[in-house]
Amino acid sequence: MTARETRNRRFLSDLFAGPFRGHGIIMDPEWIAYDWTQGDVAVSSKPVQDWMPLALRNYEAMVARHEALDDDSVPYVRIQTGTEVFAAAFGCSVHIYRDAPGSPLCALPLVTTAQEADRLEMPDLSARPLDRIFEFARLLREQVGPDVPIGGVDIQSPFDIAALVWRKQDLMVAMIEEPEAVKRLVAKCERLLELFLSEFKRQFPNCNLCHCPTAWAPPDLECWLSEDEAGSMSGAMFEQFCAPSLTGLSQAFGGLFIHCCADADHQYSRFARLPNLRGLNRVFQASGPRPAIEAFSQGTVLIVAWTGEAEAHRMLDLALPTTRFLFNMPAQPLEEAKATYARLRERCPRQ
Numbered sequence: 001m002t003a004r005e006t007r008n009r010r011f012l013s014d015l016f017a018g019p020f021r022g023h024g025i026i027m028d029p030e031w032i033a034y035d036w037t038q039g040d041v042a043v044s045s046k047p048v049q050d051w052m053p054l055a056l057r058n059y060e061a062m063v064a065r066h067e068a069l070d071d072d073s074v075p076y077v078r079i080q081t082g083t084e085v086f087a088a089a090f091g092c093s094v095h096i097y098r099d100a101p102g103s104p105l106c107a108l109p110l111v112t113t114a115q116e117a118d119r120l121e122m123p124d125l126s127a128r129p130l131d132r133i134f135e136f137a138r139l140l141r142e143q144v145g146p147d148v149p150i151g152g153v154d155i156q157s158p159f160d161i162a163a164l165v166w167r168k169q170d171l172m173v174a175m176i177e178e179p180e181a182v183k184r185l186v187a188k189c190e191r192l193l194e195l196f197l198s199e200f201k202r203q204f205p206n207c208n209l210c211h212c213p214t215a216w217a218p219p220d221l222e223c224w225l226s227e228d229e230a231g232s233m234s235g236a237m238f239e240q241f242c243a244p245s246l247t248g249l250s251q252a253f254g255g256l257f258i259h260c261c262a263d264a265d266h267q268y269s270r271f272a273r274l275p276n277l278r279g280l281n282r283v284f285q286a287s288g289p290r291p292a293i294e295a296f297s298q299g300t301v302l303i304v305a306w307t308g309e310a311e312a313h314r315m316l317d318l319a320l321p322t323t324r325f326l327f328n329m330p331a332q333p334l335e336e337a338k339a340t341y342a343r344l345r346e347r348c349p350r351q
Contacts, residue, residue, distance in 0.1 A: 001147045004066075004067075004070065005075070008072050008073065008074050008216075009074055009216070009218065011024065011072055011350065012024060012072060012074065012215070012218075012326075013217075013221070015301055015324060015326060016217055016218075016255075016278045016279060016301055017221055017255070017278060020324060021350060021351040022348055022350045022351050023316070023324065023325040023326065023327065023348040024072040024215075024301075024325070024326040024348075025071050025072050025326075025327050025341060025344050025345060025348060026073040026214065026215055026326065026327065026328045026329065027065055027069050027071045027073070027329050027332075027337050027340070027341050028065070028213075028214055028329060028330055028331045029058075029061035029062050029064065029065040029331060030061065030331040030332075030333070031058055031061065031331060032054055032057055032058055032061070033101075033102040034051075034080055034102070035101040036082075036097070036101060036102075036103065036104070036105055048132055048135050048136040048139060049139060052139060052140070052143065055078060055079070055080070055140060056077065056140075056143060056144070058077075058078060058080075059077040059078070059144065059148070062075040062076070063075045065334075065337070068334060068337075068338070069337060069338060069341045071341055072326075072350075073214075073215075073216065074149065074208070074216035075148070075149075076148060076149035076150065076151045076208045076216060077140050077143075077144050077148055077149070077150060077151060078151040078214075079133060079136055079137060079140070079150070079151055079152065079153050081104070081105065081129075081133075081153045081154045082104030082105035082106055082154060083104065083105075083106055083107065083154050083156055083160075083164065083226070084104075084105045084106055084107040084129075084164070085129055085153050085154060085155075086130075086155075086161045086189065086192060086193065086196070087110070087156075087161055087164035088107055088128065088129050089123040089127040089128070089129065089130050089192065090110060090120055090123060090161075090165050090192075091120070091123075092107035092108055092109065092164065093107070093108045093110075094106070094107055094108070095107070095108055104154070106164075107164045107165070109164065109165065109166060109167035109168070110165050110166075111165060111167070112166070112167045113170065113174075114174055114178040114181030114182075117165070117166055117174075117182075117184070117185045118181060118184060118185075120165070120185070120188065122188045122191055123192060124195075125195065125196065130196060133153055133200075134200070134203065137150050137200070137203070137204055138203075141204065146206060147206065148206070149206050149207055149208040149216065150204045150206070150207050150208070151207070151208050151209075151210070151211070152197075152200060152207060152208065152210075152211055152224070153211060154211045154212070154226070155193065155197075155209065155211055155223075155224060155226065156225060156226050156228075157225045157226060157227040157229075157242065157245065157246060157258075158186045158187075158189035158193060158242075158245035158246075158249075159186050159189070159227070159229055159241050159242045159245065160225075160226060160227060160228055160229050161189040161192075161193075162182065162185045162186045162189050163229050165185065166182075166185060172232075175237060175241065179240065182241060183240075183241065186241060186245055187245070189245070190245040190248060190249065193223075193225075194248075194249065194252055197209070197223060197249075197253060198252075201219055201253075205219060206219070207219050209222050209223065209224040209257075210222075210224050210257065211224060211226075211259075212224075212226060212259040212281065212305075213259075213281060213303065213305035213328040214305075214328060215279075215303055215326055215328055217257060217278065217279070220254050221254050221255040221276075221278055222253060222254065222255050222257055223249045223250060223252070223253040223256055223257070224256075224257040224259075225249070225256075225257070225258065225259070226260070226261075227246065227259070227264075228259075228261055228262045228264075229242070230260060230262055230264040230267045230271075231260070231262025231263040231264035231267075232262065234266075235266060235267060235269070235270055238270050239270060243270060243273075243274065246258075246274050247274060247275060250274060250275050250276050250277070251276075254276065255276040255278040256275075256276060256277050256278060257277075257278050257279040257280070257281070257303075258271065258277065258279070258280050258281070259281040260281070260282055260283075261282070261283035263285050264285075265285060265287055265291050265292075268295040268296070269295065271295075271296075272295055272296060272298075272300070277296075277299075277300045279300060279301040279303045280292065280300055280301070280302060280303065281302075281303040281304075281305060281328075283306065289302070289304075289314075289318060290318055293315070293319060293320060293323055294320070297319075297320040297322045297323040297324070299322075299324075301324040301326050302323065302324065302325050302326070303325075303326045303328060304325055304327050304328065305328040305329075305330070306330055307327075307329075307330075308330075309340050309343065309344065312325075312327050312329070312344060313344075313347065316347055316348070325348075327348075329344070
């Protein structure tokens with residue numbers, strides 16, 4: 001591990017759970033996209049070794065960008081999946097978008113009734129695609145060595161996994177008519193996530209569970225997941241169906257990072273009550289970033305991605321004295337990235 005990477009680990013650890021020493025800036029490289037139409041790393045018979053060159057090239061691109069810019073990134077090797085992983089472990093079939101090779105995979109629903117949901121058994125770690133994820137991670141570690149963080153897979157929240165397994169329109173009705181059955185399926189999804197994450201951290205203690213966007217956080221502070229169904233329900237329903245499992249995972253793993261791209265500003269007060277919410281990545285809706293800045297400027301880092309430099313400066317103008325940002329800037333050609341980074345770094349010096 002280089003001195004620069006050691007410095008950045010310390011800086012980001014402090015940003016998420018320590019003294020504030022400045023806003024963070026991570027400059028994405030120009031990624032090489034997976035062509036999922038050539039196979040499926042999650043469920044097909046295609047050897048996982050075939051995916052190694054692409055994963056390693058993307059890691060090398062991250063290292064090169066980090067070295068060229070001296071940004072706040074911690075390069076890691078990514079295991080890239082769609083949202084299908086844990087639903088597929090329950091038995092869902094997986095859809096590949098043949099007409100859109102770069103589109104991630106997705107799971108197709110498996111159950112439509114409470115009775116069918118109750119009959120589902122919680123899978124173990126030998127289930128596909130989970131066994132292949134571990135196989136892939138072991139091969140990557142052999143290639144890059146133990147000092148390079150191994151990135152985790154796309155992790156949906158327990159409720160979001162349930163919403164992939166249970167056909168959505170039927171699940172929404174069941175939330176009213178058979179709420180206990182919904183909670184039982186969510187509980188199975190939570191146990192599966194806890195089992196998977198505990199074993200992944202045991203086998204790969206130098207892991208990075210960030211799947212969206214491309215930041216880094218110390219393994220002892222994180223469960224990192226997507227909570228996108230929060231936008232489709234009321235606050236009371238969120239408290240009933242989502243908050244208990246999110247709280248449980250945060251307590252089990254020392255903290256929680258949430259990605260949410262739903263129209264979910266109305267859930268901010270509930271998100272803020274979750275214990276040890278270390279970071280929140282939002283795709284801001286019509287109301288913009290101000291409500292999030294006002295709701296989470298007491299310890300939760302706002303991880304900003306997919307936005308241009310002008311918008312980043314606007315957010316800095318809106319920041320409160322206690323706001324913490326991590327700007328995960330989108331890919332640009334190298335010379336443009338250098339200029340963007342220099343301007344943002346001048347605005348956000350490291351202390």
